[in-house]
Amino acid sequence: MLVDFELIERAKRGDDAAFTEVVSAYRKRILGTIARLIGRPEDVEDVAQEVFLRLYFSLDQLRAPEVFEPWLYRLTVNAAYDYLRRQRRRKEARMADFSEQQMVLADAAASSHANLELERRAGVREFVHGLLEAVSPQDRILLTLKEVEGLSLKELEKIYRVKENALKVRLFRARQRVLKAFARTAEGGAQTDEAG
Amino acid sequence: MSLKKKIFFENPELERRLDGLLVRYRDACPDPEPGPNFMPAVWQSIDSRRSFALSFGRWARGLVTAAAALAMLMAVFVALPSRQVSPVYLATYIDVLDDDSGTDSPAVLAISHSDPALGSNAQ
Numbered sequence: 001m002l003v004d005f006e007l008i009e010r011a012k013r014g015d016d017a018a019f020t021e022v023v024s025a026y027r028k029r030i031l032g033t034i035a036r037l038i039g040r041p042e043d044v045e046d047v048a049q050e051v052f053l054r055l056y057f058s059l060d061q062l063r064a065p066e067v068f069e070p071w072l073y074r075l076t077v078n079a080a081y082d083y084l085r086r087q088r089r090r091k092e093a094r095m096a097d098f099s100e101q102q103m104v105l106a107d108a109a110a111s112s113h114a115n116l117e118l119e120r121r122a123g124v125r126e127f128v129h130g131l132l133e134a135v136s137p138q139d140r141i142l143l144t145l146k147e148v149e150g151l152s153l154k155e156l157e158k159i160y161r162v163k164e165n166a167l168k169v170r171l172f173r174a175r176q177r178v179l180k181a182f183a184r185t186a187e188g189g190a191q192t193d194e195a196g
Numbered sequence: 197m198s199l200k201k202k203i204f205f206e207n208p209e210l211e212r213r214l215d216g217l218l219v220r221y222r223d224a225c226p227d228p229e230p231g232p233n234f235m236p237a238v239w240q241s242i243d244s245r246r247s248f249a250l251s252f253g254r255w256a257r258g259l260v261t262a263a264a265a266l267a268m269l270m271a272v273f274v275a276l277p278s279r280q281v282s283p284v285y286l287a288t289y290i291d292v293l294d295d296d297s298g299t300d301s302p303a304v305l306a307i308s309h310s311d312p313a314l315g316s317n318a319q
Contacts, residue, residue, distance in 0.1 A: 029227065031230055032228065035225045036221070042286045045231060046231075049234070125221065125225060128217060131217075135212060147218050
């Protein structure tokens with residue numbers, strides 16, 4: 001916990017200063033999680049603001065301060081999910097859009113030049129973002145929380161309020177779909193190499 | 197055998213590459229620093245939501261009051277005419293027949309008596 005229970009209790013009772021402290025303590029972590037969940041740096045702050053807005057208006061429903069973090073993660077997951085669903089409606093990304101260049105960028109070894117490193121990072125972001133489009137927003141978020149954020153199954157259980165076995169099944173299926181998409185991209189890259 | 201079929205359960209190489217890619221993705225997306233306007237923007241959103249909720253609450257209360265007043269008005273409107281019911285509707289069917297002497301009136305009887313088809317009364 002980044003804050004003590006007393007602070008959360010005060011925020012829950014409507015203390016605005018306490019709420020500001022809670023937001024200040026968690027904002028960086030939440031921004032990072034959202035950045036990795038949605039893969040669009042330009043929209044990260046908007047989604048994070050939505051998370052804290054929802055937190056403010058739902059804090060009175062928090063049963064105990066001990067479950068604050070899973071609660072906050074749950075709000076983050078919901079806000080990210082809403083964002084991804086809106087994005088998906090706007091633009092149906094196609095796996096075929098991946099260029100060989102993106103694939104090369106994603107697989108490239110660390111470069112010694114700073115600008116190339118930035119480009120490489122942007123390439124990795126774009127590539128993984130596109131790869132995760134192969135699964136539903138729910139599975140994408142679950143997979144990212146587990147494999148990128150490094151949350152344990154116990155933590156995910158608290159966030160999703162589902163049994164561990166159900167989570168394992170969903171994670172396995174999501175990973176299989178992403179692997180399939182990854183293989184398609186790799187196959188496409190190999191074919192392009194052969195043609196060239 | 198196609199690559200697609202092989203990958204699902206027995207392609208550790210591809211799985212390893214995916215794991216590596218996800219680690220690089222984690223590195224490529226470090227926790228961003230919140231902008232200076234982050235907190236003011238959060239409070240602005242909270243205040244605008246609060247004021248919207250307040251005005252909506254006021255509007256909803258007004259609507260409920262108006263609906264209650266209208267319901268009362270309609271109740272009064274429905275109750276009032278029932279006190280002034282016409283006596284015609286209070287009478288039974290038999291009462292109405294009893295009161296109605298239209299067919300026994302002298303005028304009707306005179307016509308029926310003067311009809312030649314009816315026989316001797318006219319002679």
